[in-house]
Amino acid sequence: MTCRKYRNKLKMPVDKISEEWVVMRYFREKYKLFPKGKLVKSESPDFVLQVNRKKRIGIELTRFDYLANEAGSRNVLFQQLMYLIRQKEDKLRIYQKKLLNEYWLIISTESPEIFTEVMNNLPDSRVFTPSYDKVFLFDLFSGRITEKHELF
Numbered sequence: 009m010t011c012r013k014y015r016n017k018l019k020m021p022v023d024k025i026s027e028e029w030v031v032m033r034y035f036r037e038k039y040k041l042f043p044k045g046k047l048v049k050s051e052s053p054d055f056v057l058q059v060n061r062k063k064r065i066g067i068e069l070t071r072f073d074y075l076a077n078e079a080g081s082r083n084v085l086f087q088q089l090m091y092l093i094r095q096k097e098d099k100l101r102i103y104q105k106k107l108l109n110e111y112w113l114i115i116s117t118e119s120p121e122i123f124t125e126v127m128n129n130l131p132d133s134r135v136f137t138p139s140y141d142k143v144f145l146f147d148l149f150s151g152r153i154t155e156k157h158e159l160f
Contacts, residue, residue, distance in 0.1 A: 028054055028069055030160070031116050031148070038151045039144070053103045053111065066108040070096060072117045072145070089145075093138050100139055110141040118148045 032055055036042045046060040052068040072092055096113055103111055143156035 025049070030068070031069055031114070031146075034148065034151070035114055035116075035144070035146055035153070038146075039153055052099065054109065057105075062109075064108045065110045065112060066103050066106065067112045067114060068096060068103070068140075069098065069114050069116065071120075072115045093143065097139055111139075112142045112144070113138065113140040114144045114146055116146045116148050 017126075029049070032047065036047070043057060043059045043063075043065070045057045045063075045065075048058065050056050053068040055067040055069070057065040057067060059065060070092060071090060073152050092115065093113065100111060138156065140156070145154045
C-alpha cells in the first residue's frame with residue numbers, strides 16, 4: 009500500500025507515516041539479522057513483516073525522548089525507558105489478537121547522548137523483562153542498535 013493511500017485510509021498526517029517509513033527502512037538497513045520479506049504498513053502494530061506464508065512479525069515503533077535537565081539523576085533515563093516500554097506492553101495485548109508469530113519493539117532516539125546515558129545508568133539488578141519477543145534501542149544518529157538481552 010502506498011504512503012498516500014494508507015494516509016487517506018487512516019486520516020493520519022503524512023509526516024508521521026513518512027517518519028515511520030524512514031525509521032523502519034533505516035533500521036532494516038542497519039540490523040544485519042533483519043529477515044527478508046514484505047514489509048506492510050499497518051496501525052497496530054505499525055508494521056507487519058510477511059516473512060513467508062506462515063511467519064509474520066509485528067513491529068511497533070516508538071521514540072524515546074527525555075528532558076535534558078532530568079538526566080543528572082541516577083537511573084532516571086532507565087526509569088523513563090521502562091515507563092515507555094510498559095506503555096507499549098499495554099498495547100501488545102491488542103496486537104496479539106492478530107496472532108502474529110513474533111512482536112518486536114523498536115525504540116528510536118535522535119540524541120546520541122541518550123544512548124550513552126541509558127547504557128551507563130543501567131541498574132545492577134535487571135528485573136523487568138518485556139513481553140515483546142525482541143526489543144531494540146536504535147540510535148538514529150549513529151545507527152547503533154542494542155537488543156533486549158543487552159539492555160535487561
